[in-house]
Amino acid sequence: MSTQDPAEADRSFNRSMLVKLVVVAALMFGFGFALVPMYRAICQITGINNLVQRDATAREAKNTQVDMSRTISIEFDANARGPLGFRPEQRSLDVHPGEVTTVIYEVSNEQARTIQAQAIPSYAPKQATEYFKKIECFCFTQQTLTANETKRMPVVFVVDPKLPKDVKTITLSYTFFELNTPAPVVRGTAANPA
Template identity: 90%
Template sequence: MSKHPPAEADRSFNRSMLIKLFVVALMMFGFGFALVPMYRAICQITGINNLVQRDATEREAKNTQVDMSRTISIEFDANARGPLGFKPEQHSMDVHPGEVTTVMYQVSNEQARTIQAQAIPSYAPREATEYFKKIECFCFTQQTLAASETKRLPVVFVVDPKLPKDVKTITLSYTFFELNTPAPTTKGTANQAAGTDSKTSNPA
């Protein structure tokens, strides 16, 4: 004959499990929310991939001499973290160093609610970072997307003619993060924990 655990032990176990799940959910939410601000702080300290400042002004770019003797292949990559559709409208293009160029990206909110999002750029090879100058970029500011909204976002850039001669391809990669991800409800978490516990306490 099977023995049932005391009701008080069940309640204690449920409370303990609920607290643990709530803490984990809260930590995940906090980490996702703080990721972009942490990245911005690191960028301000190191000067790498600064999100809040242009790498070059339009006037500076237009005053740069175009090197018609060289062609650089630029590849575009897009990644999304959260309920976002995100892609470049073209995957690559050839440019001359010093030539002002525009590429368009599309980002879509796949949720029935308004979201805030931020894009973070990165480059490969790493040595190309200081030579890829963004004049205009959606990554400079947070983006607000209404429910089911799609936006076309431009990146205006120029490759510095001082780019080392051995670099012939640059990959520009963006990762879009949702900033206001809702935390899981404690009610749903409690119900899941209680349901799991009730199954384990049924007699064989």
């Protein structure tokens, strides 16, 4: 009958546990890297978080029938996060469904440094989202603004004539935010005196 030394049994158990923990950590690390492409694939399949794809092409928009019997009021809203000034040049506009329309938004970098920024659109009422077709929009790409630069950026859109008759007003709202926010500077600590 062989008895194993208790110290040797503990070392064996510890080695076994270490191997298991290393394998689990490696799997978790790999899963973290796999999440990004999985997220993109899921978003592409479901159409969620689709910021860079046009809703309609100019050709598709020109092929729609303009419904002159209806008028939809489009309201424009702008919100900025960070060191940006952001506003639509006009607050509202009446359009006919099927009519290609252009509006201008203005964004200003109020900092003395270059920034990267992105605009995210949203719509109200929510049911109007699928009927508001952007042909060209600054929200399709990231924007680079140099120090104290101001840009005028167009949004070309068409409201699908299939929009339900009970929707009389659509609000197009953009939130513009800085992508490369600098890390805050900590002052007054013993290691970094003010």
